[in-house]
Amino acid sequence: MLSMQDAVHNILARLALLEVLACRSVCRLFRDVISSFPFLSSLPPLRLLALRQPRAATDPYPCLHAFDPSLQRWLRIPLSLPFPSSSPVTASPSLLYLWVDAVASLSDAKNHLKYLAVCNPLTGSYRLLPPLGSAWSRHGTVLAGSDGDVLVVTDLAALSYAPGPYRWLKFPLNLPSKPRSPILMAGAVFVLCDVGWRSDWKLFSCNVRDLGGASGWTALERLEWGGVFDILKRPRLLAGAGGSRLLMIGGLRSSFAMDALCSTVLILRLDLLTMEWDEAGRMPMEMYRCFGGGISGPVAGAADATVGSNNKVKVFGGGGNVWFSGKRIRGKLAMWEEDAGKNDGGLWSWVGGISGCDEGMYRGFMFDAGFTAAP
Structure with a gap:
């Protein structure tokens, strides 16, 4: 009984x-x-889109602004952290990572150190990682793995932290050019590099444990891929659904000319098991025009892509969800879901009701909120 x-x-x-x-x-x-x-x-866990907020936090009760795609509603999750300011930057299952300012000593409150804090916002527990210089927090991209690995990647070097010794390890990247759109999947880092002078993009990968080692970075290329990297303008990488798919998002070039306009946003998908590319999604023309595409200039699926003469687009997400924000569409986002819809092209839709950013340039990341991990 x-x-x-x-x-x-x-x-x-x-x-x-x-x-x-x-x-x-x-x-x-x-x-x-x-x-x-x-x-x-x-x-x-609850799969959410978490929005990144400005670093100068003025809210006396800081919250994580998040969207629940399953219920189509916005949430405010309190962040109970004892720091004067905080800025969420990435997440791993149940855990949120934030840049925080911590006072070095009570006797000298003017001296602040920059830390990465890891917390579970549902339990209120948190932990500080070893302090870092301000340059890493301003220019570094933070990547977090499900096993506690954390990377901070800049143009020339990377810092690695793993549970155990309370310290960061620094590694030179040794890539042919500065890395674009680094992501961490299944214990490996993937980046795009421009190896030429006419947007000649190549895909590189490196196991986290091999950073700084003899094996180092490997260029992922196949003869059968042909010009897959040539058809996209300013491509960007995101993790696809299932843990073994890599998405590459960019503006679909109308020709191979360097200054060619783009006809829409294209999402390509690489199956890391078979190493085969396919087309995962293509932004509908009526949605593409809202970003300025098809009118006065191209749209590129990149973090700083230019649309028309004075507009930009931000692309973010992960796990098979891709989000687009732009100055011309204030208060809402375009959303693409990989394994949704009635066809193989995913599901495109609009998400409105956003507040807190006058420019309309939102940024964010996927966060699986839950109780499966503690800081």
Whole structure:
């Protein structure tokens, strides 16, 4: 016969994570039953798009602004961190990574150190990683793995942190040019590099454990790929769905001329198991025109892509979800879902109701909120 606790667990396990957490306020029994960590860690995580906020935080009650694609609603998740300012930059399962300012000493409050903090916003727990110089926080791209690995990548070098010794290891990148759009998947780093003078892009990869080693970076190329890198203007990498797909997003060139206009945004997909490319999605023309495409200039699927004469587009996401923001579409985002829709081209839609950025240039990353990991 089921105990009262087992019966409540059996009922609540059928609800979404946020619905379960809301049930804690029903009564003392629910609060005590739900507070069981083994039960909470067994619940599926909540996949969210987390928006990056400006570093100069002025909100006395800082929150993570996030969108739940499954319920089509925006959320505000409190960030209970004892720092004067914080800026979320990336995430791994259940864990959020933020740049924070920490006072070096009580006697000298003017001296601040820059830290990466890792926290679980649902539990309020956090931990500081070793301090870094301000140049790394201003110019570095932060990548986080599910096993606790953290990388900070700049144009010429990378810092690596792994659970264990409380220190960062520094490695020269030794790439042919500055890395573009680095991502971390399955223990390996993938980047794009321009190896020529006419946007001659190539894809490189390196296992995290081999950074700085003799094997180093490997150029991923196949004769059968042909000119796959030539058809996109200013490509950008994102992780696809399933953990073994790599997405490359960019403006589809109308010709091979260097200054060619683009006809739309194209999403290509590389299966890392078979090493074969296919077309994953193509932005609908009516959506593309909202970014200025097809009118006065190209749109490129890149973090700083130019659209027309004075507009830009930001592209972000991961795990099979791609998001586009631009100055011409304030207050909303374009969303593409890889394994959704009635065809193989994914599902395109608009997401509105955003606030907090006058320029309309939003940035973000995917965050699987849950109780599966602690800082």
